[in-house]
Each structure stands twice: as structure tokens, then as C-alpha cells.
Amino acid sequence: MFDTLSDRLTSVLTNLRGKGRLSDADIDATAREIRIALLEADVALPVVRSFIKGVKDRAKGAEVSQALNPAQQVIKIVNEELVIILGGETRRLEFAKTPPTVIMLAGLQGSGKTTLAGKLAKWLAGQGHTPLLVACDLQRPNAVNQLQVVGERAGVPVFAPEPGNGVGDPVEVSRRSIDEARRAQHDIVIVDTAGRLGIDEEMMKQAADIRDAITPDEILFVLDAMIGQDAVNTAEAFRDGVGFSGVVLTKLDGDARGGAALSVREVTGQPIMFASSGEQLADFDVFHPDRMANRILGMGDLLTLIEQAEQAFDQEQAEQAAQKLGTGQLTLEDFLEQMQAVRRMGPLQNLLGMLPGAGQMKEQLANFDEKSLDRIQAIICGMTPAERADPKIINASRRQRIARGSGVAISEINDLVNRFFEARKMMQQMAGGFGFGGGGGSKNRRGKKGKKGKKGRGPTQPKGMRGLPGGFPGLPPGGMGMPGAGPDLSKLEGGMNDLPPGFDPSKLNFGKKK
Secondary structure, eight states, X not given: OOHHHHHHHHHHHHTTTTOSOOOHHHHHHHHHHHXXXXXXXXXXXXXXXXXXXXXXXXXXXHHHHTOSSHHXXXXXXXXXXXXXXHTSSOOOOOOOSSXXXXXXXXXXXXXXXXXXXXXXXXXXXHTTOOEEEEEEOOSSTTHHHHHHHHHHHHTOOEEOOSOBTTBSOHXXXXXXXXXXHHHHTOSEEEEEEOOOSSOOHHHHHHHHHHHHHHOOSEEEEEXXXXXXXXXHHHHXXXXXXXXXXEEEEEOTTSSSOOHHHHHHHHHHOOOEEEEEOSSSTTSEEEOOHHHHHHHHTTOOOHHHHHHHHHHHSOHHHHHHHHHHHHHTOOOHHHHHHHHHHHHHTOOHHHHHHTSTTGGGGHHHHHTOOTHHHHHHHHHHHTSOHHHHHXXXXXXXXXXXXXXXXXXXXXXXXXXXXXXXXXXXXXXXXXXXXXXXXXXXXXXXXXXXXXXXXXXXXXXXXXXXXXXXXXXXXXXXXXXXXXXXXXXXXXXXXXXXXXXXXXXXGGGOOOOOOO
16 A cells, blocks of 8 residues: 555655765755655645654654765665654553443544454454454444454354344444343444445444444554545544544555554544554554654565564474474475464565565566465475485485376476485585584585685575575575565665575574574
8 A cells, every 4th residue: 555655755865875974955855755645645735744744844853864874874864754743652452440441433434344353353353352343333234244254254142132234222232242242252342334336424423333332442443544635534523523542444455545544643632553564364463653664765564574473383394394494304295384374474575575675576576476485385295204305315216106196297396306405415504504503414524624715704605595595495586485486685776685694584593482
């Protein structure tokens, strides 16, 4: 959603780099380009004016004029001002002192309230809570059935005493749901209310009646991030008619301009608390203003990437893989487990998009085909346990059998095996270089007696694995998938090239905390 805005802002700020001193004319020209970029992204005019004023006032002060690198200081100011208009600090849910905590969802029809109710319930269940979904949308056809299906997928019970489709009193249902939650010992109640295609008095009155009946601890306004400038008007109408304590943005994976996300916090004064970026129940997380600002400016979001990795990777398996990595005993079975863990983190396009400078390889990410990973998985699953443990025994006849079983060409199997040996050799050399022990093997021991050439040169990387390595078979240098199928991370500028030669972020070990 923020791709166009991110490209414009990155282009504007890139032009400042290399200048040892910034004049008032440079700052005015930069502010003008940023203003145009924000207006084209459908950001509300009052928000744009406030943002530009804050940037210009700070950029023309001593904060920039006395900086060693004025251009970097301006980028820092833009980043901080973006964080401010997005809400500043991350806002968390406030739970009731005496359970249950009541959360009411409000918004227009089509904004994604019912699906979001399931996402929120699943997220809260993962946090150790026992939520209860309540079907109070009794006007829209099959709204109750939809919530029941979503609740079943999320593994959360649904309180739906009325069939809906125009039958039943939503205020009475909401009131009864609190008693049901206390009886069944649910500590959180999520009330899904009815919406309309437009703002009307009947809708506002019903939402206000439900609010008065259950006295919710949190009222979350569900906002479709794709509706543009009208999002501000809708948010203001709900704020004045019903009131809300936080905003949830949905459909952030759309291709709209995204101005609503940058406008709603500043205009309504209420924080953005959650963000939904897909149709799956797992495509939901807490909204972090600082991380979103980093993404918009092309700085990546490594914190979110690390959090997802910690959830997807098993600590014991990661420790075992690290030990095997240092001794050169890594097998195709280990690689398959690691690849499956990475895929549990989500689409690789999204994961790579969180890396700093990922906007520079946008076309490669768009053309990336995850089916290449399916082919790699099919090849490895077509091997016997002995072949996975020791690929050296895979001769010509075995390769023909694996090719027939996995439905791929023999050349792909040859390429996978060859890359596996190259990657394993490199990982062993890297482990020795980082002091993990076991790296380098007998070659390092011979090298201690007498090295040819200059000292400190280190081991030569295998051919075809220069730059940021893929690190595993079937991965191009710095990429993902079969050869030529994935983006080349070695082309990243200013983000990944600052890492040590041969460093592979995908091999970071998130072990147990001491």
C-alpha cells in the first residue's frame, strides 16, 4: 500500500545525500517534494501542513546546521515526524481489572469487522487469553454464520443465540453475552456489531445502545485503509456519534494510496492499535508507528522479522542445527526443517520486503515464484533418509528415481546437490571464522603450518557464492528458490552490503535466553 509513497520519499531524500551543507533553498525544495508525495498518497491536507511545518522548523534549526552529516539528520527528522503523525508510541489493549474485558468493534459494512473479530480472537488466544466472540450483527444476511465459521477457524467459541438475517435484538444479545462470558469463564468478550454502506442515524443509535448496555473497556473503530480521504470523514462521524478508543486498519495489503493510515491518527486523536494485512487469520499484528515509518522510508523492519523468526523456529532444533553447522555435518533433512520453518513465517516476498533497502529489488520480489520452494521440498521428500543424511551416495540411477518421484528434471536435482555441498562447505568456513569451532577442518590445520600468499586473507569462497550467500542448496547468491527464481540480495545498497562478507541473516540462531 505504501510502495508509491515509499518510492517518492526515498527518491527525494536520496538527492540530499552527498551534500556537506544544506541551504534553506535545499530544505524548501525537499519539503515541497515531500508535500507533493503526501498529497498524491491521499493524506489529509491538515496533516500534510502539520507534517511539513514540523520538518521545516527542525531542518532549518541548529539540529541540522551543526550536524556532521546534515542530509542524514534531515532523514532522521522526517522519520521522527512520521512516527509522530502515526501515533508516537505503540498503544496496547487495556484490560479490565475484573474480567471479562469487553471489546466492541464498530465500522462501516465491508470494512472487515467480522474477519477482524476472528483475527483479534486468535491473536488474544495466542497471548494466553480465553476470548468469546459475540454475534451482534443481526441485519446483514449470513453475518452470524460468517462469524461462526471464522470462530471455528480461529478455535474460539461464538455466542450467537439469534439466527440473524433481520431477526433478534442486538442490544439484548450483547447484554446476555457478558453473563455467558462470566458463566463460561471467558476473560475477554469481542462484540461484532452491524455496519452500513454509509453513515446513518439508525446505525449510530444501535451502536450507541450496545455501548451503553455493555460499557466496553475498548471500542475499536475498524477502518478500511483503501477508502482514501473519506476514511477521515467516517472516523470523525464515529468519534462524534459513538466514540472509540483505538483504530484498527484493515486491507493494508491493498494497492490503494494509503493516506488513511497517515491521516486518521492525527485527525481523530485516537491511536492506531492493530493492522491487518491479508485474508488469513494470522495476517494481523500490533501496529508499531516507528516500524511503519521505517518501512515507508525504505529502512526495513528487522524487529518484526526477528519476532516472527522467534515464533517459527524451534529453539532446540536451531541449537542442534548451529552445532551441525560448525562441524560440517548439516544434512538435507536439516535444510528441509529450516526451510519449512522459514515458510511458516509467511510469504517470502513479505519477509524479504522487511529487509533494509528491499525497495531496490521490488521487481524481483514481485516476480518471485514460491513454487520453486515447493519443487525443492518435493525433491528432498523424494529421497530416502539415507540419501538425505549423505547426499554423496546419490548416483545417477538414484537421481533418475528422485526425478520421477518428485516430477522435476534431473538437472534440478544435480543443481540442488551441488549447491548443498558448496553451501555446507561455506557454512563450515564461516563457522570457523566466527569462532564457533569446527570450521575449516583439516585444511585450516594444514594452513597453520605455512600459508601461501598474504596473511589474513582467509578462505576463498566457493565459485558462484560471492556476495551475500543464499547459504543453502537451490538458493541463488543472496536469493531464494531455484537458480534465477529469487531476488538477488547482493544488489541491496546501504543496508545489506554493510554486513561482514559471507554473513547470512537467515542463519541467525535465536537460542534460549540465559
